[in-house]
Amino acid sequence: METVAEQIPLESFLFVSAILFTLGVYGVLSRRNAVHILMSVELMLNAVAVNFVAFSTYTDPELFRGLIFAIFVIIIAAAEVGLALGIILRVFRYRQTANVDEVSQLKW
Amino acid sequence: MTVAEVVFYVLAGLTIAAAIGVVTVPNVVHAALFLILALLGVAGFYILLSSEFLALVQILIYAGTVSVLMLLALMLTRGAEQNLPTVPSGGQWPLGLAASTVIAIALLIAVLDSNWPGDTGQVTIVSLETLAGALFRDWLLPFEVVSIVLLIALIGAVILAHEDEREV
Numbered sequence: 001m002e003t004v005a006e007q008i009p010l011e012s013f014l015f016v017s018a019i020l021f022t023l024g025v026y027g028v029l030s031r032r033n034a035v036h037i038l039m040s041v042e043l044m045l046n047a048v049a050v051n052f053v054a055f056s057t058y059t060d061p062e063l064f065r066g067l068i069f070a071i072f073v074i075i076i077a078a079a080e081v082g083l084a085l086g087i088i089l090r091v092f093r094y095r096q097t098a099n100v101d102e103v104s105q106l107k108w
Numbered sequence: 109m110t111v112a113e114v115v116f117y118v119l120a121g122l123t124i125a126a127a128i129g130v131v132t133v134p135n136v137v138h139a140a141l142f143l144i145l146a147l148l149g150v151a152g153f154y155i156l157l158s159s160e161f162l163a164l165v166q167i168l169i170y171a172g173t174v175s176v177l178m179l180l181a182l183m184l185t186r187g188a189e190q191n192l193p194t195v196p197s198g199g200q201w202p203l204g205l206a207a208s209t210v211i212a213i214a215l216l217i218a219v220l221d222s223n224w225p226g227d228t229g230q231v232t233i234v235s236l237e238t239l240a241g242a243l244f245r246d247w248l249l250p251f252e253v254v255s256i257v258l259l260i261a262l263i264g265a266v267i268l269a270h271e272d273e274r275e276v
Contacts, residue, residue: 007112010224013153016120018215020127020146022208027131029204035181036136039143042174043127046150057157059225064234067159068247074162074169075254079261081174085181086268098185 013054020047034088034098042077049073116156123149136182144175158233 020043027040049070056066091103126149129142147170154163243251 007110008116008156011219012116012120013157014219014224015216016123016153018212018219019124020150022212022215023124023127023131025211026204026208029207030201031131032200033136035178035185036139039130039139039178042143042170043130043146046147046170050150050153053154053157053159053162057159061234064239064242067162067234067239068243068250070159070162071165071243072250072254074165075258078169078174079258081177082265083261083268085177086265088181089184089269092185 010054010058013050017047017050017054020044020050032099032101034091034100034103035085037100038081038084038088042081045073045077112156115152119149119152119156123153137179140175140178140182143178144171147171147175161236161239 024040024042024044024047027043028037031037031040052066052070052073054066056064056070060066088098092098095103097103123146126142126146130139130146133139133142147166151163151166151171154160154166
């Protein structure tokens, strides 16, 4: 049976993943809402995970280390979202804003 | 053009369009909804790459939990004077666009110019049993460490978001 992965070249997945990552970079650099920045970070993490899984499926079918890595990426991303939202809520309670430009006291 | 290719291109277009929506729409709630769409598209990629378990995890954790958490945070960080959390995007977007365009060009050139392996036709599907065996035997130590990380993150999030009576 011919699997799906044999009909689509690896480059296609890398291409989409590169575009997703770049969009995430643009979101982090241009948005000023803290939650919006967090969403862009999620886009980047997803792009990385797609890359991991694509490489694992195409080049490492016996050990599938990329697949394991993608699972860990998702777990760490979940922990990161929880912590970041806790910090954002804390900042909002003190400063009544989610705009990262107005929270610059940690900057020297 | 085979069915798989059609599915791939539809998924790719959907995911990239949703991702563009995430980073360009001014309304943050709409961006969160676009994010759900993009994450579901990524789950579709996982299915195409024959890792169904990861697709399920993606839908459960990302499209389900993370997106709901984002929407909850948006509700809680709403400004008192405005109905929707519209923070102006600031004057950095031309610089951001330039920087990300440079990164995009570099990445795409790297993708197109390299000789990637994998066209050997030796793709095997990883079954759920094999995956679980590897995760709980070969990768047991990272698995336990990451569970401790999750526990610490959970406690930290509760402490951070906890209402402190002395300061109110």
